[in-house]
Amino acid sequence: MNRPSSAAEAALSAAVPLNARHGLALAAIAAVFFSAKAIIAKLLYRHGVDAVLVLTLRMVLAAPFFAAVAAWQFRHAPPLTRRDYALIGVLGLMGYYLSSFLDFLGLQYISAGLERLILFLTPSIVLLIAATVMRRRIERHQWLALVVAYLGIVLVFVQDLRLGGDGVWLGGALVFGSAVAYAIYLTGTGELVSRVGSTRLVAYAMCVSTGACVAQFLVLRPIEALAVSCEVYGLSLLNAVFCTVLPVFLTMAAVARVGAPAVSQTGMIGPVSTVFLGALILDEPVTGLQLAGSALVMGGMYLLSRGRR
Template identity: 45%
Template sequence: MDKKTHYPAGAWLALIAALSFSMKAIFVKLAYHWPIEAVTLLTLRMAFSLPFFAAVGLCESRRAQPLSSRQWLIVVLLGLLGYYGASIFDFVGLRYISASLERLVLFSYPALTLVFGAVFFAQRIGRREAGAMLLCYAGIAAAFAHDLRLAQDMSAVWIGGGFVFASSVCYAAYLAGGGRLIPILGASRFSAFALLVSTGATLLHFLLTQSLQALHQPWQIYALALAMAMFSTVLPVFALAAAIRRIGPGRASLISTAGPVMTIGLSWAVLGEPISFWQWIGTALVVAGVLLVSRK
């Protein structure tokens, strides 16, 4: 397959990944129509995803050298941050704020990844990166202003926004640390191991805080959790990995900036959430910031 064939396939895979990730908030908001705890919903999502990532981890391990003790320690730490900590904070935050605002706040992770790189790995933050961070946070502020103006309980917007921002911090730390380990382990192997760690942590959290009666949910919850596992976990992880192999991480990340716009459109079409001028301004600023930081 030549480069001309590689690019369209890679671009479509990256777009599919962006759309799939954008659907996660919609699935969560739909599930919250029933009285279900965030950890129970996350447990169902991770349990449905487990067989796929276990199979990938097993296949990749057969073809590679075993991890050292230090590498296992880093994988466990990053798995706890990236797919357990980030997910549980995100699911809790979605109880309080709209899906569209959640996606904008969560999209602050590229700028936060730069901060972690500078603090822990001595990577320089230039003027362009600093400008990108300012654009991202200006966009989040504009979207926050919209939700605060419409909210009956302003504290709920702050609480939900705080949880989702904590999710973004966890995911940025996962990306910053994973960037050092992925070249050694490989993207698929690292992602599979990190997701297996997060699944174990999620199941332990559930067993410590919930009874097994919490799993007695209506079939709609199981259907939404299965859809979230297939279309917002397994599919985008592998689609994004395939896209990066074809067109590189830079182009793949540029295409992923369609994510917030997709989430706003889906939240309007599926959830009936209003779309305002300030939301579009916030989205444009956040997307501009990510585009700026993604350019070579």
């Protein structure tokens, strides 16, 4: 009589590790795709386009996917209050419009590897916001993690400064501003996501961001600026589908399987993949200084994530 129960338990114990492996694989693929955004942007800049057009094409081409999810959520999910919609609008402008725009602006001046490492500091910025705005204490191990990570950024920044000149200061500041904007978005979504849901929040916020990007383009550029080569549209489609839409849903699927802490730690593959993709595709140099700095940044963020857990 116990045989069916034992067989079921054996099947369950075998399925759980497999499910976890699938979740970690999804998280790793999502991290690589997210990071490849910088590589695609660098390739687009070689065609003479600017950050305004790069961001607009990315958001417009990704918008149908998120609009479909938003429409489905609007019909089937519980209704939201006006306050919720207002918060989503503000957070959408901060997290997916301003953050993305500053990021693409900064990529015109710094390497893809440095850009990804600066953005990887976002959890540390969230911690600093919590300490200054919410008066939360920073523990000793968290200070150690911050010092290690920012020392790594200094090392990589020094290398880019040698190769890229004074523009690296501007690019680094813009990308760091992008990380701050996204950290504010993450901080603001803490309470909202429990009421709205992560899928609906992302879909609505992306729709708000797309509207802002289109409005910005119409104000700053003539409509004729859309007359670009097929290569630009092809790269932009890759940017929209493989570096925006797909990693968002892969990350959600990974979180459902293994949880947010494991997905966060798996995301450390992102900066590493950017360094080597930059060397392979963009001919960006890979030096010992850059590898040491990258190791420090990822080590610092790993210490921070372990401490939070």
